[in-house]
Amino acid sequence: MTTAQRPTLEAVARRAGVSRATVSRVVNGSTTVAEPIQKAVRRAITELGYVPNLAARSLVTQRTDSVALVMPEAATRVFSDDQYFPGIIRGAAQELEAADKQLVLMLAGSPAGHERVERYTTGRHVDGVLFASLHGADPLPGRLARLGIPVVCSGRPLGGAPVPYVDVDHIGGVNRAVQHLIDSGRRRIATIAGPQDMVGGIERLTGYQAAMTPAGLPEWVAYGDFTRESGATATRQLLAEHPELDAIFAASDLMAHAALRTLRATGRRVPDDVAVIGFDDIETAAYTDPPLSTVRQPIREIGRRMTRQLLRLAAGEPIEPAVVLPTELILRDSG
């Protein structure tokens, strides 16, 4: 417990011999305060160690200077060792720091968590809400948008809610990757697709098809959920159904990593017998055996752009409804 009461505007004003209003003006950077008075006020502020009470400020300004970052992922995937969420967090934190706003992190894995997020965000306890990686057609972003609360999603929201989003060019990136496999002579190219209730999962599969169909090649698909375990299962399944396959595109690096191991366990050499390309370019990708070729997506940049869009929205500025960032094919040794 502090014994010393925190100094208030009033105290600063008395000490500087001015009114509360003037101190407020100085604190908030108004230019209409004469130089000597500004100096006196600032001195009083440092002498007293004055820090504005944000609750009081919020009460009158109707702003909170904080934004929520919601991660509605199932607990298993969030924070597995893929770096999606940490990347988004860093990008967002960086932009918010520049804007001097706070980042409130909310995990909405459980139904209770989701309800809590809803209560909190609809209660306008934040100036805006960032959604990282929606699952399925969550109605919450649309509902918030309709309430007039600024919202930006990472990844195009399924269900067609008119919510601004930032995403990467999944289709183009995967298309290039699969085209590269075709160009290097592969003809029996399978894919481990991601979950089909997430836009990333859907579009990466579309990208695969967009390269395979025009080439007249057979499309072999197994489904995973982006994790290593699911990647191993899917690889075994593909090998059982199509033992002659000579390449695999996996919709995540974790699944690609598992494919690498599973292929080796069955005596296949990578890339000699089977080429493998992943998606994400996680840190580990450069350290697999062999190093993994992959489609890089600029995760931090997604977080940054989302935040910038949100801040504009909150400031009442118009923004484009969709920002799509480029992906890049990183060729290492696996394919």
Next chain:
Amino acid sequence: MTTAQRPTLEAVARRAGVSRATVSRVVNGSTTVAEPIQKAVRRAITELGYVPNLAARSLVTQRTDSVALVMPEAATRVFSDDQYFPGIIRGAAQELEAADKQLVLMLAGSPAGHERVERYTTGRHVDGVLFASLHGADPLPGRLARLGIPVVCSGRPLGGAPVPYVDVDHIGGVNRAVQHLIDSGRRRIATIAGPQDMVGGIERLTGYQAAMTPAGLPEWVAYGDFTRESGATATRQLLAEHPELDAIFAASDLMAHAALRTLRATGRRVPDDVAVIGFDDIETAAYTDPPLSTVRQPIREIGRRMTRQLLRLAAGEPIEPAVVLPTELILRDSG
């Protein structure tokens, strides 16, 4: 922009035909309100969609119902693919959710960031502060504690500030790991130590020494900063100085992973020629080649316990100044 003004206590009170005070009592769960009135108030609340204004509440209660989680790591290491921070975040988020409090995330990598954290936390904008993984002897936790602001650190704070903390048994875990190497016949055991300005780095080295010295074995130390790059460099250095080494204990799994690869690149077999044991038990550890033996630390549990301690502190309850969680030796194939 919302056109509809948010309903206030006043509005609910009018609708329910009671006073503001009574509504407040119902909202805050006072028992001294008669059943029928409670019902009426609750109905008015749902009908109007009333959500309390937290700023207004904070202003009078002097609580914010939020706690800050500060990550003062250098940008390079935070959120590399080791799972320390995500783990802490999840653990903390989980406990805070149960207590219905918010998690405010602050990255204090840069000097500006650190200054921002200081301003924010000393300004009492949160009910308590969690520090994850201090670097060096940061004076901030001690300063906050002296201001009467609840603080809990992950890892014993260097510099001897009397701040409660939650840590794992680094020394015991490493000791067991190195002892295991000795027991399995290794005699030329080197270590890749972590940064010596972090308590984890220091104590893991101590653990190594605590096993080696009594056994009368030579102590070979190279230093890294927990990252893969530093692990590779350290391994090369150790091999140059002691080509005859037959085991390496690395103070992080990332460094151990790099050691695995570097050893293989020099033609050594793991574990036949050189055994390797890491620390952390990150997800990737089970997927290295060969799968990595390591000392597991319960990261999520650290986050949970820190938060529990903090909440107790904030509630004015007494807590033990240090909580030390056990570590566990996980034997896979590398050593």
Next chain:
DNA sequence: CAATGTCAAGAGAGCGCTCTCCCTGGCTGA
């Protein structure tokens, strides 16, 4: 030289909530 304009600074009204009184009325017990 009076009238007007300009700009800096103060006064004061809330923002939406909690919480401490204080009042009311229905019961109890002597």
Next chain:
DNA sequence: TCAGCCAGGGAGAGCGCTCTCTTGACATTG
């Protein structure tokens, strides 16, 4: 019967800040 006592509910004073409105001092103009 009536004082005495609660439990339940209302009144009202702020919490610390922002912001509009107003005042006051001085410069400018006809």
